[in-house]
Amino acid sequence: MLPFADAASIQTAESSVGPFLHPSQVLVVEEETVTREILARKLSSLGYVCRCCPDPDTATRLLADEKFDLVITDLVVPGSGGFKSVREIAEVAPDTAIILITSVINVEVAVDALKDGAYDYITKPFSLEEVSISVARALEKRRLLLENRKYQVALEEQVASRTSQLQEALRVLHHTYHSTLVALSRALDSRDAGSDGHSLRVTVYAKRIAESLGLGGQQIRVIEQGVLLHDIGKIGIPDELLKKRGNLTERESVLMRRHPEIGYRILSSIKFLKEAAELVYHHHERYDGEGYPQGLSGDRINLGARVFAVADALDDLASVSLDSALSEITRMSGSQLDPRIVGEFVKIPVQEWETIRQEYGAGAKRTDFFGAAIP
Helix, strand or coil: CCCCCCHHHHHHHHHHHCCCCCCCEEEEECCCHHHHHHHHHHHHHCCCEEEEECCHHHHHHHHHHCCCCEEEEECCCCCCCCCCCHHHHHHHCCCCEEEEEECCCCHHHHHHHHHCCCCEEEECCCCHHHHHHHHHHHHHHHHHHHHHHHHHHHHHHHHHHHHHHHHHHHHHHHHHHHHHHHHHHHHHHHHCCCCCCHHHHHHHHHHHHHHHCCCCHHHHHHHHHHHHCCCHHHHHCCHHHHCCCCCCCHHHHHHHCCHHHHHHHHHHCCHHHHHHHHHHHHCCCCCCCCCCCCCCCHHHCCHHHHHHHHHHHHHHHCCCCHHHHHHHHHHCECCCECHHHHHHHCCCCHHHHHHHHHHCCCCCCCCCCCHHHCC
């Protein structure tokens, strides 16, 4: 016979459960009719909605068709028709708490069951107080686990939402930056005689060459920024000198040659343009070392500046014809221009350059050519 706890103990167990706005659904799987009925009466008196069945097969069907918060099952020796492991229950009802009851006192079985996910392990004979407390404890643990899971899901959704918002804000910020740079480059071109649309065209040319070289997205963005602002240093050059037609005097040439350094000083103080500032500083260097302001040669010249040199030459020479421009650029390979970059440049179909030249000709209004580069 099953021993029963005294009334005071039972009252203590009942009071620890508390009121239930939504009574927990409990399934009792027990072969012995008397034990099954006693457990059902006790659990019902504690406010649980209790269902019973005598064997694992019936339990499996019930668990598949209905939702239970807790299963109390009699764990029997493997091969006798009972559940062979907690995993069998968990596969059918993964969010259901499990309490095992057995007359087999075997520590190894108990440990294995708990490892597999059982919430508790009770041996026969047991007291109803023990069952009551174990049930309350198991349901509370299940509640906390489900709430934690729900919290984690909500947190992940919130993080995903905030990340999406941040990415959109960064996208808008990048677009705003680039639109501002385009507007600034157009303003600079307007100060220089014969330069209308020059910076924008050269930037698109340079981007295409950089892609042909297999450069990464960030490298291309830096080149775009640097090329677009390559003449920003001309802010420090008098208007009459910029608009002068014809040859410059020696003094005027010295003054004009200061603009790469002026541009470098301006951009290097801006955090997101520091890398582009190197291109601006080197954009009048020559591959053979005959350029200015530092007389650098070969790979000592910033890669973006070497890409710019080819794109700039194309824009300067294309006014005659693209075919002659390509021939002249090939001739300058190894002297003014980097031969590796020229080698990639000549692989690009002439029609692509013609399309860009027409689309970004003088007076071009487009300011969204950075769109493809915005992350």
